[in-house]
Amino acid sequence: MSKTTIEQIDGLFHARTIAAFGVSAKGGKLGNLLLQGFIDIGYNGELVPIHPMATEIMGLKTYPDLITYGKPVDLAIIALHPTKVFETVKECVENKTKGIIIFSSGFSEWGAEGKKLEEEIVNFARSHGTRIIGPNCMGLYAPASKLSFFPGLPTESGVVTFISQSGSLAVQIVFASFLNGIYFTKAISIGNSADLDLSDFLEYAGWDPQTKVICCYVEGIKNGKRFIEVAKEVSKKKPIIMWKVGNTPGGKKAAQSHTGSLGGDVKLWDKTLDQLGILRVNNVRELLGHVGAFIHPYLPRGNRVVIISGPGGPAVSSADACENVGLQLASLTEETQREVGKIIPKYGTSVRNPVDLSLAIAFDTGLNHKAAEIVGKDPNVDSLLIYISVLQKAIVKGIVKAQEQIKKPIALVATFDPTSAMPGGDRMKNLFQPIRPKQTPQSLELLYQNGISFHLREQDGAKTLAALWKYQKYLQASY
Amino acid sequence: MSKTTIEQIDGLFHARTIAAFGVSAKGGKLGNLLLQGFIDIGYNGELVPIHPMATEIMGLKTYPDLITYGKPVDLAIIALHPTKVFETVKECVENKTKGIIIFSSGFSEWGAEGKKLEEEIVNFARSHGTRIIGPNCMGLYAPASKLSFFPGLPTESGVVTFISQSGSLAVQIVFASFLNGIYFTKAISIGNSADLDLSDFLEYAGWDPQTKVICCYVEGIKNGKRFIEVAKEVSKKKPIIMWKVGNTPGGKKAAQSHTGSLGGDVKLWDKTLDQLGILRVNNVRELLGHVGAFIHPYLPRGNRVVIISGPGGPAVSSADACENVGLQLASLTEETQREVGKIIPKYGTSVRNPVDLSLAIAFDTGLNHKAAEIVGKDPNVDSLLIYISVLQKAIVKGIVKAQEQIKKPIALVATFDPTSAMPGGDRMKNLFQPIRPKQTPQSLELLYQNGISFHLREQDGAKTLAALWKYQKYLQASY
Numbered sequence: 001m002s003k004t005t006i007e008q009i010d011g012l013f014h015a016r017t018i019a020a021f022g023v024s025a026k027g028g029k030l031g032n033l034l035l036q037g038f039i040d041i042g043y044n045g046e047l048v049p050i051h052p053m054a055t056e057i058m059g060l061k062t063y064p065d066l067i068t069y070g071k072p073v074d075l076a077i078i079a080l081h082p083t084k085v086f087e088t089v090k091e092c093v094e095n096k097t098k099g100i101i102i103f104s105s106g107f108s109e110w111g112a113e114g115k116k117l118e119e120e121i122v123n124f125a126r127s128h129g130t131r132i133i134g135p136n137c138m139g140l141y142a143p144a145s146k147l148s149f150f151p152g153l154p155t156e157s158g159v160v161t162f163i164s165q166s167g168s169l170a171v172q173i174v175f176a177s178f179l180n181g182i183y184f185t186k187a188i189s190i191g192n193s194a195d196l197d198l199s200d201f202l203e204y205a206g207w208d209p210q211t212k213v214i215c216c217y218v219e220g221i222k223n224g225k226r227f228i229e230v231a232k233e234v235s236k237k238k239p240i241i242m243w244k245v246g247n248t249p250g251g252k253k254a255a256q257s258h259t260g261s262l263g264g265d266v267k268l269w270d271k272t273l274d275q276l277g278i279l280r281v282n283n284v285r286e287l288l289g290h291v292g293a294f295i296h297p298y299l300p301r302g303n304r305v306v307i308i309s310g311p312g313g314p315a316v317s318s319a320d321a322c323e324n325v326g327l328q329l330a331s332l333t334e335e336t337q338r339e340v341g342k343i344i345p346k347y348g349t350s351v352r353n354p355v356d357l358s359l360a361i362a363f364d365t366g367l368n369h370k371a372a373e374i375v376g377k378d379p380n381v382d383s384l385l386i387y388i389s390v391l392q393k394a395i396v397k398g399i400v401k402a403q404e405q406i407k408k409p410i411a412l413v414a415t416f417d418p419t420s421a422m423p424g425g426d427r428m429k430n431l432f433q434p435i436r437p438k439q440t441p442q443s444l445e446l447l448y449q450n451g452i453s454f455h456l457r458e459q460d461g462a463k464t465l466a467a468l469w470k471y472q473k474y475l476q477a478s479y
Numbered sequence: 480m481s482k483t484t485i486e487q488i489d490g491l492f493h494a495r496t497i498a499a500f501g502v503s504a505k506g507g508k509l510g511n512l513l514l515q516g517f518i519d520i521g522y523n524g525e526l527v528p529i530h531p532m533a534t535e536i537m538g539l540k541t542y543p544d545l546i547t548y549g550k551p552v553d554l555a556i557i558a559l560h561p562t563k564v565f566e567t568v569k570e571c572v573e574n575k576t577k578g579i580i581i582f583s584s585g586f587s588e589w590g591a592e593g594k595k596l597e598e599e600i601v602n603f604a605r606s607h608g609t610r611i612i613g614p615n616c617m618g619l620y621a622p623a624s625k626l627s628f629f630p631g632l633p634t635e636s637g638v639v640t641f642i643s644q645s646g647s648l649a650v651q652i653v654f655a656s657f658l659n660g661i662y663f664t665k666a667i668s669i670g671n672s673a674d675l676d677l678s679d680f681l682e683y684a685g686w687d688p689q690t691k692v693i694c695c696y697v698e699g700i701k702n703g704k705r706f707i708e709v710a711k712e713v714s715k716k717k718p719i720i721m722w723k724v725g726n727t728p729g730g731k732k733a734a735q736s737h738t739g740s741l742g743g744d745v746k747l748w749d750k751t752l753d754q755l756g757i758l759r760v761n762n763v764r765e766l767l768g769h770v771g772a773f774i775h776p777y778l779p780r781g782n783r784v785v786i787i788s789g790p791g792g793p794a795v796s797s798a799d800a801c802e803n804v805g806l807q808l809a810s811l812t813e814e815t816q817r818e819v820g821k822i823i824p825k826y827g828t829s830v831r832n833p834v835d836l837s838l839a840i841a842f843d844t845g846l847n848h849k850a851a852e853i854v855g856k857d858p859n860v861d862s863l864l865i866y867i868s869v870l871q872k873a874i875v876k877g878i879v880k881a882q883e884q885i886k887k888p889i890a891l892v893a894t895f896d897p898t899s900a901m902p903g904g905d906r907m908k909n910l911f912q913p914i915r916p917k918q919t920p921q922s923l924e925l926l927y928q929n930g931i932s933f934h935l936r937e938q939d940g941a942k943t944l945a946a947l948w949k950y951q952k953y954l955q956a957s958y
Contacts, residue, residue, distance in 0.1 A: 028842065168789060175907065176894055245796045245798075248803060254798040254833045319730040321761075347561060347584040421900035432654075
């Protein structure tokens with residue numbers, strides 16, 4: 001990608017005037033939804049609804065067309081019927097609009113005819129220096145520059161960039177992340193990505209000084225060669241977490257009708273993505289877990305994991321989960337075992353790996369971090385998986401404090417979702433003293449900033465620790 | 480198993496007098512925790528703490544020993560140091576106690592010596608007609624007869640029986656189930672299961688008229704031949720959902736130090752459990768999802784699934800998930816596609832499978848159940864996976880109503896946990912109108928009672944639909 005494309009994308013992320021086509025005077029259209037997004041996040045540039053008759057929509061001065069508006073706009077959003085998109089793109093090009101988000105669907109995902117129209121539109125726009133995002137997409141979200149693609153999105157800014165071929169998913173991920181203490185610097189819904197595509201935004205995110213972690217949802221990769229070139233370099237600088245779908249015949253077909261994506265050979269892609277150091281996930285929760293781990297990671301020096309658990313059952317299950325993803329259960333030194341033995345009862349526990357704290361944990365949740373500090377210092381241990389039942393304030397504090405001594409990756413796994421209101425009422429709250437849901441995002445953020453990821457299943461914790469090790473190996477091999 | 484053992488177990492579940500050894504006068508012992516469990520759940524028989532000095536503990540008249548108490552008790556709980564267990568068992572046998580829960584650890588999970596002691600104790604008790612649960616276990620939970628193994632457990636009774644080799648896990652599952660609208664008739668923590676074991680309780684649950692769904696957490700199976708005989712018969716009457724751990728070398732070792740379990744050959748067990756129609760899960764959430772599906776199941780006539788989704792991304796991922804577990808994407812009839820086409824916009828959607836409702840769902844969440852009703856009636860469809868972002872009251876009502884017409888298994892998958900308090904505040908609540916956490920258990924229960932399971936990941940939904948199909952095939956082959 002030329003430096004120009006990075007500059008162009010960066011320009012769009014800092015658009016100061018935005019025109020919106022397809023906004024209804026009466027409301028209730030998708031265009032209104034998009035405009036509401038900008039209003040909600042507090043966009044402080046100029047928002048220009050375009051409408052043939054109305055003079056004001058949603059409190060904003062409205063123009064019949066861009067000629068009447070009279071000045072070039074930085075960004076245009078088109079949410080019109082697909083048959084009206086090309087003429088509107090021409091109007092934008094005439095206006096010297098820098099970039100256009102085509103929200104409208106009905107293009108390459110809609111068969112040969114739609115594909116042809118899509119290509120014509122893109123070729124026309126590009127030849128005049130106007131870049132296109134979409135069609136069939138939601139566009140851009142960037143809280144720092146107050147861009148948004150949906151009402152009510154978080155105003156908080158973070159270090160993560162999300163590139164998504166699904167628009168609704170981009171919205172869901174931003175919300176779900178927010179509940180889990182993860183904030184974005186940018187999220188891009190690229191849709192059919194007829195012009196600016198996954199590789200362009202990947203390279204941009206690799207360059208972008210605000211981005212520390214990159215994640216993406218991918219249905220198909222168009223220009224494989226360029227993607228590989230870009231990903232190889234970006235991956236050396238920043239972790240790339242990828243949710244790639246369309247891996248089965250049925251999934252492939254679904255991807256095609258969703259964003260017109262052609263999947264390619266699955267096994268070949270699996271191998272290629274592996275070689276590029278790309279970390280794979282398969283659903284929203286795995287994605288969140290991985291992102292949390294890479295916000296401020298301590299990369300492991302090896303694959304030897306220790307498991308610490310109050311509930312003995314999940315300890316065994318965690319051992320299975322770790323070995324299933326290629327981690328090895330660390331052999332604790334005699335000294336470590338002796339030290340752990342000093343803090344837990346003799347019976348019903350285990351000082352070997354998995355370290356089983358037993359029901360003793362019900363009387364002293366501090367055992368979690370005490371045990372973590374002891375085993376974390378063991379030279380045979382590269383990473384830790386700690387299984388608790390409920391996230392408590394004291395556990396967060398204790399483990400963060402232990403981590404100051406350890407400085408190794410920790411995956412914290414809980415049975416109960418800390419955003420849960422625990423509808424069992426006071427009885428359960430008194431028993432478990434869970435973190436209050438309002439404090440959950442903040443507590444989880446504190447964990448991430450200390451190299452502690454958070455998960456609701458042992459398999460997720462194990463997979464994340466394996467990803468940290470996989471990424472560390474990629475970095476080592478790259479230099 | 481003789482009829483006698485079923486009767487014996489049933490007798491323990493209806494114990495009218497319970498003696499507790501290992502309760503401290505000052506509190507803070509594990510024995511006190513167990514006693515508190517009985518008090519909290521409102522046990523209405525006679526609770527008899529045994530203590531050498533105290534005359535009253537936790538408000539209960541206390542005796543120095545069973546001889547002084549003078550009458551035979553139905554059930555004794557021993558939470559003493561392992562070296563004191565045998566003499567106490569002798570005291571119970573003398574008393575003609577019907578059953579003993581040995582909470583204490585330090586037996587077969589503790590090596591050869593512990594194993595020998597465990598065997599001696601069990602042989603002695605059995606030869607005198609006293610049955611033993613444990614050692615290294617929590618015992619019995621049965622809300623209808625007001626038995627409990629932990630403080631604060633739900634008093635609500637249901638149709639599910641859980642048999643667990645992990646005590647802490649039994650406690651966690653009961654709580655987690657409660658939050659998700661699943662209630663137990665019985666839960667049994669069997670620990671080392673030196674006398675009454677998995678097969679005994681499995682056969683009991685198969686007989687028990689209160690039990691409709693059986694689930695278990697298993698680290699190792701001792702008498703394989705008997706287990707296979709029992710499971711084969713029970714599985715014909717009631718679904719058995721099994722979380723089997725210790726499937727890797729590390730997990731096996733962990734299981735051994737946890738409950739003294741020996742795993743056996745993993746691949747052979749996998750095949751055997753499959754042949755017994757047993758449905759496998761790998762963590763707490765999968766277990767809950769499966770149980771919900773079997774509370775009132777509509778078993779599918781085949782493996783052809785339809786996917787309905789608002790967010791297009793998860794629709795593709797769901798297609799992958801379904802095919803990965805052996806389900807086949809149903810080909811919708813022309814008529815079905817036409818009918819679906821009438822309720823959704825032409826562009827940005829799909830009337831083929833997966834049915835993509837697109838962002839139109841943001842304006843009308845009723846599209847979910849309208850689409851479900853149309854595709855659910857398609858003769859090519861055996862089961863449905865519906866992916867939504869947030870569980871709303873209107874969605875629950877709509878899908879339950881649609882199900883009255885469909886009568887096919889439905890897996891409902893949501894991105895956001897409906898127990899979540901949505902700490903984003905009113906902004907997010909207004910946008911998504913999530914079900915209030917307090918209503919979540921009740922709403923989920925309503926879904927289960929209508930053959931609709933609930934999940935937080937598309938992979939879980941797909942696996943559950945595959946389990947229903949697998950169980951249906953087992954039943955068909957058995958008759």
